[in-house]
């Protein structure tokens with residue numbers, strides 16, 4: 254819905270029949286406090302602009318904390334900027350992160366914290382981290398950067414004048430409120446902001462669907478590993494039979510806690526943007542969690558005394574809406590390692606161009622994280638926590654530069670943006 258700005262701008266914003274109190278008038282509002290939103294807010298604030306970060310849940314970290322995702326996949330390929338700082342802070346906290354030796358393939362050995370099973374990413378470097386410690390580090394870094402943090406606030410509508418965004422309407426315990434902003438960054442993962450603002454987008458359900466992740470404690474990991482290694486066929490037969498019967502995957506991964514492993518599950522065919530599916534995922538997911546723990550206790554040596562300690566507070570979503578922005582990153586770009594003149598995030602294999610963060614049609618809006626402009630296939634390569642930090646950091650710096658230069662984000666001077674990112678420690682290229 255298009256929202257009219259009333260005459261008494263600065264006090265009340267009218268939205269249909271509603272009148273929303275203006276609670277902020279800032280340079281940049283970042284919507285969503287996951288990896289990309291946290292990085293975007295810190296990056297913008299450190300560049301001297303006034304930033305508010307809005308998050309619907311009472312903690313930061315998004316999927317990385319609330320989705321119990323817990324592995325920094327490919328950290329060695331994005332070890333720079335705000336992400337690197339975050340890891341350096343985690344290293345100083347107890348049980349917050351385990352950095353295994355960097356060798357490829359990263360295989361089970363005495364140095365690895367527990368073990369990896371059934372994960373199709375052989376060779377990827379993926380340090381496990383603790384969600385509570387990451388929540389703490391995100392809070393500290395955001396506050397230190399001077400960001401105004403608003404937790405428990407859900408974005409509901411964009412404030413638009415024609416195709417220009419002027420901020421957001423949020424809902425919280427106090428009712429509906431307006432935050433005016435020169436630039437809005439959509440870091441909601443699901444593209445809630447760009448979808449409601451009317452920017453073109455595509456939507457797919459990831460082949461693995463949604464996931465209610467969970468942690469299981471009191472596992473004799475050594476015994477479980479031994480059983481699997483000595484009886485690989487029997488083990489796979491057992492697992493496959495259960496997977497087939499229950500219709501979901503059984504992947505378990507290392508955590509930073511001794512005797513504790515993390516399970517992902519696959520609730521196929523369910524959409525992250527449909528309330529009915531989200532509700533079904535919670536109910537079915539929970540049933541499957543109990544069934545899986547029971548199965549492991551009865552069948553897999555090492556799990557005899559294991560018990561469930563928690564499930565993810567929010568349903569895990571790998572993919573939902575994807576922006577159709579000024580450039581759409583493709584599978585071919587990723588596989589061929591295409592280099593772009595407007596690179597803003599780089600790993601040794603491919604570039605992410607700035608245009609993937611810029612929506613068509615809508616001005617004063619940038620997008621960061623797993624919902625940037627890519628095809629379904631290419632999204633698999635940019636949706637991990639580490640690249641989301643990188644696109645968030647770039648979006649924050651770009652927003653600050655656009656404000657400084659008084660231009661819309663799509664007109665930002667790429668050379669200046671890249672220079673700024675390099676100054677922030679981001680590895681993109683020699684300029």
Ligand SMILES: Cc1cc2nc3c(=O)[nH]c(=O)nc-3n(C[C@H](O)[C@H](O)[C@H](O)COP(=O)(O)OP(=O)(O)OC[C@H]3O[C@@H](n4cnc5c(N)ncnc54)[C@H](O)[C@@H]3O)c2cc1C
Pocket residue numbers: 284285286287288289290307308309310313314315316317320322323324325326406407408409440441442443445464466517518568569570571621622623624636637638639641
């Ligand atoms: C089961 C599963 C396993 C995964 N495993 C790994 C892994 O091992 N390693 C890895 O690197 N990646 C993994 N990923 C992917 C990775 O976790 C996410 O893609 C990444 O966290 C995305 O970051 P983001 O900032 O784009 O979005 P998100 O992490 O989704 O954060 C979005 C934030 O926006 C908030 N938000 C959403 N809508 C609104 C709204 N309307 N108003 C206010 N706030 C809102 C959310 O609450 C959330 O905090 C996994 C994902 C899943 C689902």
